[in-house]
Every structure is written in structure tokens, then in C-alpha cells.
Amino acid sequence: MVKHAVEANFDGLVGPTHNYAGLSWGNVASKSNVRAESNPKEAALQGLAKMKRLADRGYVQGILPPHERPHIPTLRALGFEGADSQILEQAAKSSPSILAAVSSASTMWTANAATVSPSADTADHRVHFTPANLSAKFHRSIEHRVTGRALKAIFADEGYFAHHPALPSVSQFGDEGAANHTRLCGGYGEPGVELFVYGQVAFNDQAPAPKKYPARQTLEASQAIARLHGLDDQHTVFAQQNPNAIDAGVFHNDVIAVGNGNTLFYHDMAFLEEERVLADIRSRLTGAELEAVRVSSEEVPIEDAVASYLFNSQLLKTPDGMMLAVPGECREVASVSRYLDTLVQSGGPITSVEVFDVKQSMRNGGGPACLRLRVVLSDEELKAMHRGVLLTDDLYERLTAWVKAHYRDRLSQADLADPMLLEEVRKALDELTGILGLGSIYDFQL
Ligand code: SUG
Numbered sequence: 506m507v508k509h510a511v512e513a514n515f516d517g518l519v520g521p522t523h524n525y526a527g528l529s530w531g532n533v534a535s536k537s538n539v540r541a542e543s544n545p546k547e548a549a550l551q552g553l554a555k556m557k558r559l560a561d562r563g564y565v566q567g568i569l570p571p572h573e574r575p576h577i578p579t580l581r582a583l584g585f586e587g588a589d590s591q592i593l594e595q596a597a598k599s600s601p602s603i604l605a606a607v608s609s610a611s612t613m614w615t616a617n618a619a620t621v622s623p624s625a626d627t628a629d630h631r632v633h634f635t636p637a638n639l640s641a642k643f644h645r646s647i648e649h650r651v652t653g654r655a656l657k658a659i660f661a662d663e664g665y666f667a668h669h670p671a672l673p674s675v676s677q678f679g680d681e682g683a684a685n686h687t688r689l690c691g692g693y694g695e696p697g698v699e700l701f702v703y704g705q706v707a708f709n710d711q712a713p714a715p716k717k718y719p720a721r722q723t724l725e726a727s728q729a730i731a732r733l734h735g736l737d738d739q740h741t742v743f744a745q746q747n748p749n750a751i752d753a754g755v756f757h758n759d760v761i762a763v764g765n766g767n768t769l770f771y772h773d774m775a776f777l778e779e780e781r782v783l784a785d786i787r788s789r790l791t792g793a794e795l796e797a798v799r800v801s802s803e804e805v806p807i808e809d810a811v812a813s814y815l816f817n818s819q820l821l822k823t824p825d826g827m828m829l830a831v832p833g834e835c836r837e838v839a840s841v842s843r844y845l846d847t848l849v850q851s852g853g854p855i856t857s858v859e860v861f862d863v864k865q866s867m868r869n870g871g872g873p874a875c876l877r878l879r880v881v882l883s884d885e886e887l888k889a890m891h892r893g894v895l896l897t898d899d900l901y902e903r904l905t906a907w908v909k910a911h912y913r914d915r916l917s918q919a920d921l922a923d924p925m926l927l928e929e930v931r932k933a934l935d936e937l938t939g940i941l942g943l944g945s946i947y948d949f950q951l
Contacts, residue, residue, distance in 0.1 A: 522916065524917075525543050531751070544865060567880075573930060580604075639680070690790070698742055771800070796854040817873065833867075
């Protein structure tokens with residue numbers, strides 16, 4: 506029986522150590538803004554404003570909390586010793602790159618937090634979650650344990666929700682979560698097609714692969730997730746990303762394609778085997794015809810797609826079609842702005858475009874779609890989850906006040922060694938778990 510379901514978006518609340526450390530080789534924005542001064546307060550408020558606008562439009566909007574950073578347990582595991590302040594001092598002196606990595610607020614990009622399969626697709630009819638190991642980048646590889654704890658605290662009822670540990674943390678199983686996973690469907694409660702996009706085949710040296718930048722997701726990882734989630738062949742399509750796109754700065758599929766419902770909005774350089782991928786989706790999709798909105802390289806050159814993050818927009822169902830929630834940068838790149846003007850008049854499934862300012866995150870390569878993890882939930886599942894993380898007017902007010910009270914408005918690389926910053930972060934996060942009713946999820950709370 507088909508149940509009524511909704512798509513909930515869980516945005517990562519930007520953490521108090523948001524900074525620009527140039528940690529992501531292959532992510533053009535991260536490298537170009539290295540060592541620029543950041544504004545964590547503005548970043549968090551921009552994120553909250555996006556969430557509020559969408560919640561006001563009637564979308565179910567949730568929050569995933571930031572992690573404890575700088576992460577002292579990781580520094581201890583790497584041999585730094587003494588009191589927390591001594592550890593920070595030693596790390597800053599001898600290994601500033603390691604200190605920067607364990608200080609990143611990268612958990613804000615929750616599209617990389619996990620892969621989620623809705624109950625309509627899975628063999629045991631539960632919602633399945635696998636936190637991404639993010640093994641391609643050291644600063645992100647330390648996220649999955651706490652992410653797993655947060656997801657378990659929010660989706661606790663084992664009758665409805667199943668949680669898997671992250672895949673083995675090695676390059677052969679490199680997994681970047683929902684950034685490389687899109688679900689196409691008729692209604693949200695109907696069985697859908699889960700499109701897994703990978704950058705490289707790990708156990709085949711002959712398979713096409715990017716030459717310049719790393720492929721962060723492997724076919725083997727995507728297949729493992731599909732097995733763990735109990736997805737059969739009728740509900741899955743595996744597609745290789747075009748290696749030339751990765752080499753042009755498309756480090757995740759969500760930088761070049763976004764899908765929702767029966768609509769797939771993508772660039773002609775997104776997939777290695779475009780025709781095969783579309784045919785596979787079409788042959789599996791039930792309850793609706795696929796609407797493929799293809800943007801050609803003539804309309805939007807790949808460099809402009811990467812610079813503007815056109816495809817890192819959120820595609821959201823509206824009563825009369827689909828809304829594309831684009832980052833402000835899309836109006837600053839001429840080809841993209843022109844394309845958007847024609848898009849809504851084209852008579853296709855995308856009927857409106859709205860602009861969101863998430864500049865602080867964009868400077869690290871994170872657009873509107875990076876900032877959210879989608880979880881399709883039936884009415885019963887929505888009731889069963891921990892609702893303290895769902896954005897209401899009251900929660901928005903409390904979180905805004907919390908950010909204003911605890912966050913700095915400027916942060917440089919030198920500030921990361923400041924023991925006061927660590928204290929501020931822990932105080933703020935302890936208060937946050939109280940506001941969200943999450944119990945203890947951080948190492949410093951256990
Ligand atoms: O993993 N940037 C993130 C951006 C993630 C975007 N997510 C999606 N496309 N879904 C990354 O590359 C940069 C941090 C720094 O350089 O300080 C960073 O981690």
C-alpha cells in the first residue's frame with residue numbers, strides 16, 4: 506500500500522569555527538579562498554535564513570547540529586599530549602595544516618553526511634541511513650561517528666529506522682553520501698529509483714578515471730550502500746560521472762545535476778553514458794514519466810556551472826511544478842543568469858527560480874544543495890522521529906539568538922589555536938544539544 510510521504514530537508518547548522526583553510530583539492534572554491542578571513546556568525550545566520558524561508562513556504566525543515574571543533578580527540582590520537590590548550594599550541598606550532606583540518610566546520614554540508622533510502626524502496630520497509638566515510642579528505646573523514654550518533658538520536662525508533670556504520674575508510678570504498686545520490690519517483694510514498702553516481706571504479710585499473718583531480722566516490726561504495734539498504738535492481742541505477750567534469754572542478758555529482766520527483770536537471774557533461782543512464786531510469790520509474798531537463802555546454806559552459814553552482818540548487822516541489830532555489834552567484838554569471846530567465850518560460854517542469862544568499866558557505870564550495878540532507882518520511886515516520894530538530898518559528902528565534910550570543914564575526918587561521926575558541930565552541934554546543942533536545946552526542950559530553 507502506498508503511504509503518504511514528504512521530503513524533509515535537514516540542513517547543517519554552520520559551526521562556530523567556519524573558516525577557509527583550502528583543505529579540498531579538486532574543489533575550486535576551497536582552493537581559491539584559502540586563508541581568507543571568514544565570518545562564522547554571518548555564515549550560520551545565512552544558513553538559518555535559508556531554512557526559515559523554506560519552512561515558511563511549508564516545507565518540512567530540520568537541523569543537523571555542527572560538530573565539536575577543533576577536535577581534540579583526533580589530535581590526541583595523532584600523538585599530541587597534555588592539556589587541551591597545550592595540544593592546541595603544539596599542533597599550531599608543528600602542524601598547522603592538521604590543526605586546520607580538525608577545526609573545519611565542514612559538517613555544515615549535510616548532503617555529505619549520509620545516504621538515506623526511504624522505506625518505500627527498501628526490502629524491510631524501514632528508512633535506512635549510512636553515514637558517509639568521506640575518506641577522500643582527512644578533515645571530513647573524522648565526521649561520520651558523530652554524524653551517526655546525531656542521526657541515531659533523531660531517528661531512534663528501530664521499528665521505522667535502520668542505521669549502518671560508515672563503510673571501511675579506505676579509498677576503494679570512498680563514499681560522499683547523498684551528494685552522489687538522487688532519488689526519482691512519482692509520489693514520495695511510491696517506490697522510487699535511486700540513482701547512485703560514482704567517480705571511479707576502484708578495482709579496475711582500465712576503467713575511465715579523472716586525470717587531474719580525485720574521484721571521491723567509488724562504484725564499489727555505491728553498490729555496498731545499495732546492498733546494505735536492501736535496494737533491488739528495480740530500484741537502483743549506477744552511473745559514472747564524466748571524468749572530464751571532475752577534472753573541471755565537479756568534485757561531487759550535485760555540482761552538476763539535481764533531481765527530485767520525476768525531474769532530473771543536469772548538464773550535458775554530468776554522466777559518462779548519458780543515454781544509458783536516462784534509459785535505465787525510464788525503464789525503472791513507475792507512476793510518472795521522467796522529465797529530463799538537460800543544459801547544454803553551449804548554453805552554460807562547464808566553468809560557468811562550477812563558478813555559479815547552478816546545479817547545486819535545491820529542486821523543490823511546489824503546487825504548480827518545481828522551484829529551483831539557486832545561490833546568489835547564479836545571477837553574477839552572465840550565461841547562467843540568461844539561462845535561468847529562459848528556463849521558467851520554457852514550459853518545462855521547473856516553474857520558478859528563487860535566489861538564496863549562502864555566500865559564506867559558497868566560498869568553500871558549498872551551495873544550497875550541499876547544505877541539506879533529504880529524508881523522505883511517511884506520516885508515521887515523521888511522527889516517530891525526534892521532532893525537536895524541526896524548525897518552527899520559536900526554534901528559529903532561539904537558534905538565531907544562540908548564534909548571536911556565541912559566534913565570532915571574524916576568524917582567521919591564527920585564531921584556530923586560541924584555547925578560548927575551543928571553550929566557546931564547547932559551551933555553545935552543550936547549550937545547543939539542550940535546545941534541540943538531543944542528549945549527549947559530542948565526545949566532550951560523553
Ligand atoms: O567537501 N568543502 C567541502 C564542500 C562540500 C560541498 N558538498 C557538496 N557538494 N555536496 C568539500 O570539499 C572546504 C573546507 C576548507 O577548505 O576550509 C570543504 O571541505
